[in-house]
Amino acid sequence: MLDSWRRLRRDPDFHAGAREMAGIALGIGAWGLVTGVAMVKSGLGVPLSLLMTLTVFAGSAQLSALPLIAAGAPIWVVWATAACVNLRFVIFSAGWRPYFAHLPRRQRLLMGYVSGDLNYVCFMRRYPEPVPAPGQLAYYWGGVAVNWCAWQAMSILGIVLADQVPTEWGLGFAGTLALLGLTGSLLTDRATWIAAAVAACAAVAAYALPLRLNIVVAIAAAVAVGIVLDHWKPAQRPGAA
Template sequence: MSLPHRAIVQHPEFRRGARDMMSITLGISAWGLVTGVAMVKSGLSVPLALLMSFVVFAGSSQLAALPLIAAGAPMWVLWATAFCVNLRFVIFSAQWRQYFGHLPRAQRLRIAYFAADLNYVAFLKRFPDGQPAPEQLPYFWGGVALNWCAWQIPSVAGILLANHVPTQWGLGFAGVLALLGLSYSLLKDRNTWVSAAVAGCAAVAAYALPLRLNILVAIAAAVTAGLLLEKWLPEKRRSA
């Protein structure tokens, strides 16, 4: 059964979910600020950039799409890149279905919009057994509420102030550092480390491809490597 909104906010797990996300909000905010500035610097108008920030709410796919928009890439390349970058959410959703699959569809759609990578990591640390429980929904909303605000407030600030930010400030490099910090928190075992290394090597090797297609090559290589590792070298020997 779903809890009323007030009961969710007042539940102790709501505060715990927010508290568990607190330590990583600085990196999320830096990433949001850089993405907001990058959207306007790439040629998007302020209203369109605001619409993209609130509707898409997926920083990695936004950053991947911006160079393609600036380069005038075909729409199919843009959609294919965003689709591949966000494929990981299919895995996240399949895992979250064990906990939230019994909820009404409208509620599941709201959960899907606010769901994010690091909320997934924190949620599974808190509830690793895959069994639904009443306290899981308050914990989820506590985490995603903080995450959403930590992203959107700096992103909107970056959009509104982008024309006043000098390009020599090197915000692109700051964005890389923010992404590296967030990516590091997702590298939890041998297979993810190997897949990340394969993605990095593939991206560099295919860098000369037009329209940033090296991103698609890196994603395809990482997914392939991850699937092969799961098949040939599963992590079942971790306890040994």
């Protein structure tokens, strides 16, 4: 396995993936720092926060689950919220399937763990044709290696230094800004803009629900709208011709 990793690191496509992700790594690291501090400030403590950042590796799910954990919400609510927030990775996995379905399952599971939103965006921009091709795997690993290291390094730094960070710095607001920046990068067409608008309206309308369940409502509304739009567009093509 070490020999395979050494060969991969020498691949020009690996370096191409790493270079493209390096330009985004500063923002990813800032988000990781905010999340690391937020975990400790929510009462998890350093050991549990380290365990969470290394095993969960999903900033949006972590930030969504933290207030529920702090409020003593039932575990099923925490799990359901995290699962709903991460539903987008089902879409990412379906998008990556034509490229990597031929790989062993163990390798695909590892690739799923280290994948990130912006890795998907960069990969699809470079390889728009959904067919396996030389260099794709190396490019993928170059991008996710930089993404994972940037996130974990800064998240762990935030966890270790959390007690030195004053609460009045407003890190929760900084985390919200980081999530908004990520969301903006994923709004690439009319359908995603409509789904995002519906999710925002649903979240505000259901704000009074307990245990932050308005987040679940917003995600369900966005997914429903996305499904409707996905089925509606093909139906319009024959009539438009």
